[in-house]
Amino acid sequence: MKKLIGLLLSAMLIVSLAACGNNGTTPTANSGEDTSWDDIVAQGKIVMGVDDEFPPMGYRESNDEIVGFDIDFAKAVASELGVELEVMAIDWSSKEAQLMAGNVDVIWNGYSITDDRKEKVAFTRPYLANRMVIVSKEGYGVNTKEDLKNVKIGVQAMSSAIDAMAEDDIYEEIKGNLMEFSVNTDAMLDLDAGNVKAVVLDEVVADYYISKHPGNYVVLEDNFGAEEYGIGVRKEDKAFLEKLQAAIDTTIENGKAASVSETWFGTDKVLK
Structure with missing residues (x-):
């Protein structure tokens, strides 16, 4: 009782x-x-x-x-x-x-509009296109997606970047290398410090960050695919x-x- x-x-x-x-x-x-x-x-x-x-x-x-x-x-x-x-x-x-x-x-x-998120919320139609890109720095030895197997990778926690990587064939070989950050800017700061050798994040965010913080950044041709942004509301x-x-x-x-x-x-x- x-x-x-x-x-x-x-x-x-x-x-x-x-x-x-x-x-x-x-x-x-x-x-x-x-x-x-x-x-x-x-x-x-x-x-x-x-x-x-x-x-x-x-x-x-x-x-x-x-x-x-x-x-x-x-x-x-x-x-x-x-x-x-x-x-x-x-x-x-x-x-x-x-x-x-x-x-x-x-x-x-x-x-980002994803199948997993569609189960939780209702979305508007997409209003902006985006890609999940890989950012590294000159001299870090990261030139292709395959190079991610051998380095620490920064990524925002609970982000669509992780979802995009999880859908890639290479994910099982790199998931143990992920270091999660609360925000992308912290991941980029650790990239500068050499604590991670690559960061996976939204292209619009990467482009803006690099424009405001000039440096020897490298945006790889390899990426983790395209996506679209939408606005989420309660399904009801x-x-x-x-x-x-x-x-x-x-x-x-x-x-x-x-x-x-x-x-x-x-x-x-x-x-x-």
Whole structure:
């Protein structure tokens, strides 16, 4: 009996903590009615979950403001929807849990569309293409994918870079060489220090990092394949997803998305 009472009290405490932590809209799966768009309108904002160390998609400037391509793109979309945007930095390794708990309304920050993630969240249509590239430095002896068998490899924990590698035939021979980091910038710093000899990461992130930190970096021709970015919402939030996709389509059609892309990338990379 004491054990049963203890379990019940623990469950009540977990529910209480989850309720206190909510910043986004409350999930509506149990109500039987999809009020997701009405909830967004009622709260007057979209709470956007981001990795704040993922330049140029989202990162903190020296004044602690979170900026980036995805931030500006989301602001344009929120404006079309007639609501405000709240940008919330989250632990990227628990991003889906943050979404399901109602702490954020969207996962939107270079969020790669994968089969595994499709089982957890609903995605908008892809808006940006990307590749998983291998970055090394001159003199490290890493020139092809095969060379990864003999070196330490830096990668962001719980990232689509790991998923992409796992789908490659070489993965079984290199998985023991992986060193996981909480953010890509830490992996690149360890590359500079020689603690890892290669880093696998998003091409858009690699290009931006190298442009801001000139050095003897080498981006290999070999890579771990192409992917696309999308915005993740709770599967039950179909009404919100429909409105969100319509607003995205509008920003693409009226040229606002292209303008944001040209600001951050120097060209229009947004998928049509």
